[in-house]
Amino acid sequence: MSIKTVYSVKSGIHEAVQDISTQLQDFDTRVLIFFASSNYDPNLLINAMNEQFASLPVVGASTAGEIISGKMLKNSIVAMAFNAEAIADIKVEVVENIKSNCDINQAFQSFGEYFQVAMADLDYTQYVGLILIDGLSNCEEKIMDSIGDKTNITFIGGSAGDDLKFSQTYVYAKGKAYNDAAVLAVIKPTAGFDIIKTQSFEVLDKKLIATKVDAEARKIIEFNNKPAVEAYAQALGVSPDKVADYFMSNPVGLVYGDEIYVRSPQRIDGSNMFFYCNILEGMEVSLLQSTDIVKDTEQAVVDKLQELGKISGIINFHCILRTLELEQKGQTDDYGKIFASIPTIGFSTYGEEYIGHINQTSTMLVFK
Amino acid sequence: MAGKIKKLIDLIVEKRANGNPTIETLTKSKMVMKGIVPDKYTSTSDDDPQVIEKLLALAKELNIKI
Numbered sequence: 018m019s020i021k022t023v024y025s026v027k028s029g030i031h032e033a034v035q036d037i038s039t040q041l042q043d044f045d046t047r048v049l050i051f052f053a054s055s056n057y058d059p060n061l062l063i064n065a066m067n068e069q070f071a072s073l074p075v076v077g078a079s080t081a082g083e084i085i086s087g088k089m090l091k092n093s094i095v096a097m098a099f100n101a102e103a104i105a106d107i108k109v110e111v112v113e114n115i116k117s118n119c120d121i122n123q124a125f126q127s128f129g130e131y132f133q134v135a136m137a138d139l140d141y142t143q144y145v146g147l148i149l150i151d152g153l154s155n156c157e158e159k160i161m162d163s164i165g166d167k168t169n170i171t172f173i174g175g176s177a178g179d180d181l182k183f184s185q186t187y188v189y190a191k192g193k194a195y196n197d198a199a200v201l202a203v204i205k206p207t208a209g210f211d212i213i214k215t216q217s218f219e220v221l222d223k224k225l226i227a228t229k230v231d232a233e234a235r236k237i238i239e240f241n242n243k244p245a246v247e248a249y250a251q252a253l254g255v256s257p258d259k260v261a262d263y264f265m266s267n268p269v270g271l272v273y274g275d276e277i278y279v280r281s282p283q284r285i286d287g288s289n290m291f292f293y294c295n296i297l298e299g300m301e302v303s304l305l306q307s308t309d310i311v312k313d314t315e316q317a318v319v320d321k322l323q324e325l326g327k328i329s330g331i332i333n334f335h336c337i338l339r340t341l342e343l344e345q346k347g348q349t350d351d352y353g354k355i356f357a358s359i360p361t362i363g364f365s366t367y368g369e370e371y372i373g374h375i376n377q378t379s380t381m382l383v384f385k
Numbered sequence: 386m387a388g389k390i391k392k393l394i395d396l397i398v399e400k401r402a403n404g405n406p407t408i409e410t411l412t413k414s415k416m417v418m419k420g421i422v423p424d425k426y427t428s429t430s431d432d433d434p435q436v437i438e439k440l441l442a443l444a445k446e447l448n449i450k451i
Binding site: 165166169300 | 401408411414417418420435448
């Protein structure tokens with residue numbers, strides 16, 4: 018076994034971290050990734066992690082719910098421990114003050130010096146990037162855009178959550194808890210890696226062009242040269258006062274080839290619509306129709322398992338909107354069971370990172 | 386004038402991917418996220434100055450000489 022997953026639902030921070038540590042005492046942990054409910058005080062939590070795992074690279078994020086092999090949890094800590102058979106090398110950097118400055122150059126220079134290859138030239142088949150970012154920063158697009166310009170390495174990850182309080186989210190690295198920050202890690206998985214990005218939507222033949230936007234605020238003022246709410250309602254075929262009822266089942270998506278990059282509506286403000294991802298002026302998006310999350314995700318995991326032969330571990334960045342839908346439909350147990358036989362951790366995110374900032378997906382880093 | 390956008394897209398993809406189809410797809414997907422859908426542009430597409438400006442900025446960021 019090269020990857021071990023553990024969790025604790027103990028409410029006391031020291032008890033929970035001790036519980037995690039005890040479960041890992043016979044495992045030769047070289048790297049630890051954890052996701053923890055925001056109900057654990059972030060500074061006390063990282064101090065407790067430091068006490069138990071001081072000598073290891075440890076990275077993590079606060080959540081809006083956790084995932085462990087076979088289960089979806091609340092108010093817990095989930096952790097994935099890697100030995101040398103799973104991760105050959107890792108370098109972690111923190112980019113602070115991202116709201117005022119999304120400059121990743123220093124982090125990328127550090128990666129380049131550590132791996133002795135510039136990030137622009139690093140082998141994208143051998144290395145993968147992990148990103149954990151303040152989920153209330155609204156900076157994900159800028160950071161991912163900048164990463165994408167500077168490297169061919171895939172960076173995959175999630176926006177930290179805070180159990181739907183929308184107050185403060187945290188990322189953890191280098192022995193500290195940060196908000197207004199992004200943790201970046203470049204990992205060399207020993208046996209290789211793959212990606213699963215799955216969303217449960219079909220594309221409808223109804224298009225909306227963002228004709229007036231405030232991209233920084235993720236606000237759409239007009240679609241198709243009409244007030245955004247009116248145009249979205251028209252596409253749905255419902256009255257404008259009913260559109261909020263359709264946000265979860267009918268978001269919009271950037272469609273390119275077979276790929277859908279979902280942009281989920283968050284709220285309306287007068288005739289404007291706010292989204293969880295930005296939509297740039299001139300972008301054409303398609304109206305989407307939800308399908309079965311459990312069935313689609315199970316199929317995606319089964320397909321990948323068949324393709325690879327075996328999966329040693331999965332880190333699942335799972336949109337909070339999907340979690341809410343699963344809760345509404347009483348399907349959280351069924352979703353958790355998809356991962357029962359695979360070492361898996363994950364969390365309910367405030368957005369997923371893959372090529373850009375996306376919504377309503379399960380975006381997974383798969384260790385071969 | 387027409388066709389400049391397609392030329393720029395093709396050049397950026399060619400230089401970035403160097404013939405690697407995976408990187409070609411990745412580079413085009415990144416363009417989509419920036420609001421530029423590569424397949425929409427042909428040799429007869431109008432030279433939209435805003436799109437050209439975005440592509441020139443991208444080329445500069447990628448250290449690609451135009």
